[in-house]
Amino acid sequence: MAGAGRTDTRLVESETTETDAVAAVAVGLSAVLFALAVAALFGRVSLTGSLLGVQTVTLLGGLLTALGGTVIAFGVGSRFGYVETNPDPSAGLIAGFGAAVPWVVIGASVASQTLGLGAGVGVVAGVATGAVAFAATVLPREDLGSTVPLGALLGVTGLVFLTGAIGPTWVWELGWAQQAAITAEFLIPVSTLFSALYGGWASAKAYGGFGARGRHMGAYVLVYVNALSIVAFLFILVAFVVVQGIPGLLNGTEFGFGTGPTTSVFGVSVALPVSVPFLMxxxxxxxxxxxxxxxxxxxxxxxxxxxxxxxxxxxxxxxxxxxxxxxxxxxxxxxxxxxxxxxxxxxxxxxxxxxxxxxxxxxxxxxxxxxxxxxxxxxxxxxxxxxxxxxxxxxxxxxxxxxxxxxxxxxxxxxxxxxxxxxxxxxxxxxxxxxxxxxxxxxxxxxxxxxxxxxxxxxxxxxxxxxxxxxxxxxxxxxxxxxxxxxxxxxxxxxxxxxxxxxxxxxxxxxxxxxxxxxxxxxxxxxxxxxxxxxxxxxxxx
Amino acid sequence: MSENTTPRTETEPQTETATTGTDQPLTTTAGESVEQTRDEWREYDFRGEAKMTVEDLDVHYGEDHALKGVSMEIPEKSVTALIGPSGCGKSTYLRCLNRMNDRISSASIDGSVKLDGEEIYQDGVNLVELRKRVGMVFQSPNPFPKSIRENIAYGPKKHGDLDTGLLARLLNRSDAEERDELVERCLRDAALWDEVSDRLDDNALGLSGGQQQRLCIARCLSVDPEIILMDEPASALDPIATAKIEDLIDDLSEEYTVVIVTHNMQQAARISDQTAVFLTGGELVEYGETDQVFENPRSERVEDYITGKFG
Known part of the structure; x- marks a missing residue:
């Protein structure tokens, strides 16, 4: 109901509206994608296999496309007054740089590798794409600027996965002297991870209704994800070592009276009731x-x-x-x-x-x-x-x-x-x-x-x-x-x-x-x- | 004040230094009046003995001349208030009385401070003994992060007057009873016993600000001082806690000599027997009976300060 350019804010927020719910679902979707990406990175989810009856890569692509579409729809809806928000005149320079970085990578890779135009053209194309993304973020009003370039990023990534342009068996030979290659096993989880972060950032801003509150929400999501991933990585590392180490540790373990080595405690010989040869x-x-x-x-x-x-x-x-x-x-x-x-x-x-x-x-x-x-x-x-x-x-x-x-x-x-x-x-x-x-x-x-x-x-x-x-x-x-x-x-x-x-x-x-x-x-x-x-x-x- | 006549001549160079201080408002009125006021306050006659005698005390912090030729006698078993605007040297003066300024490496102190006629600024002064006799309470309550009991027993223990260590306990020579008596006496004297008697082993940091400050006073009493120096003891406290501290100071002055620095002129008027006014630049401008200083100050600057026109 709020017209474009309306700047005053209601003192009391109305109850959760459908649009709020959509933004919240988008945040949740980003979280799911983030978790899936981490799981895939550590090989806990197989990229060649399937999840919920759908091929994993297709599922990731579909979710990314849907998230991107939602984010863009939210921004456009807000711009034309269908969604009640309080956007600032611009998303700001930092958001602009944030959106430009992935677009530089995409532009450069597509120009130099997919189209085969060479490194020089790749650099130029990357910078140009980045500049467009930067302008598209900084110049329009905040609701468009902070959603459209990022939503498009998600959409492009999702479509690449959906169409199979980068499938589970995709490999990019770097052609250096050493054998080095970027495989789908690495690229798909990592690009999903970053896309999910961007999607989460944009949808959190949308959930907060843009403006100061939206930025607070966006920053909150990023900081929270950061803290969570530190704990998660520590946990994964420990869990990994434990899972791999347990079989060797327990090799030949026996329980029972008199099975363990004999030690003397205060001069009395005692046979321990447990034997763990690896430790003993x-x-x-x-x-x-x-x-x-x-x-x-x-x-x-x-x-x-x-x-x-x-x-x-x-x-x-x-x-x-x-x-x-x-x-x-x-x-x-x-x-x-x-x-x-x-x-x-x-x-x-x-x-x-x-x-x-x-x-x-x-x-x-x-x-x-x-x-x-x-x-x-x-x-x-x-x-x-x-x-x-x-x-x-x-x-x-x-x-x-x-x-x-x-x-x-x-x-x-x-x-x-x-x-x-x-x-x-x-x-x-x-x-x-x-x-x-x-x-x-x-x-x-x-x-x-x-x-x-x-x-x-x-x-x-x-x-x-x-x-x-x-x-x-x-x-x-x-x-x-x-x-x-x-x-x-x-x-x-x-x-x-x-x-x-x-x-x-x-x-x-x-x-x-x-x-x-x-x-x-x-x-x-x-x-x-x-x-x-x-x-x-x-x-x-x- | 029989010996007052002799040091009067020594104050002469002091007044000169005061008059050479050019941009002070007082000296612009008349250099003469400075001399007069000084003569008058030195004739301030109090009942009883002078506990501390300060003569021509100068303190420099590096280049900064913090205290300029202060002379004053502090009578026994009374409350002496030091008032004045911030940065006028009253805390510096207070810290000279138990040589706490020795702990500041840039401070240099000239002049004479006598405790019961004995010079405390001379070689061979036992700082432990001096600080046992001249205790101090600080601006912000600073109990140790130990139990209430430990806080009070700390001083006597360190001085070897109380031994509750493991060895003493093993040899059955523990002074636990003496310690508990001491703790109770000090807490009662500091009007804190009723509030904390059931939790002596709790950490002192759990007490309220006012209770902490009274604990610090109790801790100060534990080494049996003769003089208690207080550096704005109530400035961090609420009015109710302040009132308790003021009552306490009143009680303490029956047995101890109390010197208190305060920003609060009403407080000084309420609790002190005599008041010394320091003004910016580290000069002692007026010293006399509290009623006289507040109702009929001899110096115009002091009158301005007290009535709120200056400082």
Missing amino acids: NGVALFNDFQGVLPAIVGTVWLVVGAVVLAVPLGVGAALFLTEYAERGRFTQVVEVATNGLWSTPSIVFGLFGFAFLIPRFGNGKSLLSGMITLGFMLLPLVVITSREAMLSVPDEYRDASAALGVSKWQTIRSVVLPAALPGVVTGVILGVGRIAGETAPILLTMAGGTFVPGSQTADVIGGFQFTSAPPFVANPELLQATSALPYQLYALITAGVGASSNVGNADEFRWATALVLLVVVLSFYAIGIATRYYFRRRLRHT
Whole structure:
């Protein structure tokens, strides 16, 4: 009922109208398309197969065309006053650039590849198409500008799929020296994904009735999709590794009394009621099933050693820098140096360990060298985050403590450190996440082969010995080469596991190793997050 | 004030520096009147002893001359209000009285501050002891993120007066009872006991702003100070909480010497026994009995300030 050019807005929105419902359906359709595209990208939906009795590509094409048509119809209807909206005079430059980008790609590809006019013409055609899309977005009133170019994009993509111009078996040979080709398996999901995003953006704007509210809706949809896809990709990655890794992990698993290996708990020998050979065995000639126990234990000890080394040093350094040192050139130099150290490539740390530590600790790769190398890697992050955490402790606490006549060190110990602890723990969590998955330094300082025998499982606690001569305590276990999960995974992939080796299924073995690595790293995360939660709670609600 | 006569000569160079300050409104009226007012306030005679004696106190923050030759005597067991516009140096002055300005590296302090006749700006002053005797309450409530009990026991614990640590508990020497008595006494003195007695182990940050400020006062009382410095303690609080703090200050002045900085002139008039007016530039312009300062100020600038014409 609103005439074209009417700008005033009703204070109270009328109930949901049919047109609102249409826009909402369009938003929903975009969401469905987005989900389908992601599923197809990860091979969860087969492009050659069919969905709901329709061939997948045809279904995608049909949905895209329908969405494009709806979006255009909504825009045109609004322009001619059949739909009540509050559009601005123009969709704006950013929307113009947004619409121009896909049209540049389409124009260039069609001119250079489909029509075979060569690269130069392709560039010109791409720029021209983009310019038209830009003008079509920016020049007309917002309801037309933000729907027609995007609706047309959806329509073109959909029709290409519908007509079979790009079908499930389509391949584009790039013709480079290497064998490189863009296949339908990649192109169809990706173009559907982007089209769905654009469709969602346009229909969300339409649902909001264009104008300020429409833009808010459009931005909301984009931000929401962004956040959702981050979570989704993380979930997909973890799920992928779990699904692939489970068979290898459970290979030869037995339940039942006395099936597991025998361990001694407080001097009493107990046979575990469960046997998971992958987690409980090393590699040996007579094992029925091979496992990665030495690598698991190696990883855990590595991280523990690195944390024990880096946390006191790092927190101490941060304390000195924030509480004692005069802020000036010296602290600036230290700050730059720590930041630089944090961005130093890990292989450089590895080389340092190889050249400096190994000759000093038994002249061979050892767990101790690995721990120290990783400790040095962790150190800068602990310094940086602890410093941030201490700087964010309000000065009021320090003033209050000083006004009670409490000395500086006591203030630091009882007020500053407890308040900074959650931040320090966060830094350690981040750092552990990095070093636990680090391969290069371990390669040079600690690793001992692709297949690590069970006898090489580091028994650090049991390894301590007292000697009569200085240094009075020795631990040969720390000086032994062992393995860690990231290195083991790397070695399995590069050195390969032949069919003749006694590892049953090489692929399963690798995926299971990856899964165990993931679980170990995530467990460290969980410990860190629990610790942080505990300290935060103590600060907030004692 | 027997010793008042001797330092009077020392104030002479001070008045000179004040008169050389060219663009101050007061000096344009008459350099002479400055001298007169100063003489008069130094003769301000109060009952009782001078708890703190400040003479010729100058504070610089780098190039900035924040406090210019302030001299003043603070009587025992009374409330002294410091008023003046923002940036006039009254908080700086307050922070000089327990050497909190030492914590600002750019601050340089000249002059003399005596506590019970003992100079606090000299080598060998035990800052721990000084700050135990001269406590401080800050503008915004700043309880530690600990329990209410811990907040109050914090000072005495750190000074070794209370030992409730693991070792003390193991050796059966824990001072838990003494601590609880101390917590109750301080909270009662700060008029907070009735409101929090059933949740002493809750985090202090869960209290309301006014309760937090009274907790800070209680925390300040826990180390048994003789003087309590308050830096606009009620400026972040609502009128009801402010009224409670004011009542509390009134009660505290029976046992403690209270020096309070405030922006609120009505508040100063309500609670203080004597008032010192600082004006822009870091000068102490008038100091005297509160009624006299508010009803019959000697300085025109102070009258303008109090009646709202200036500042």
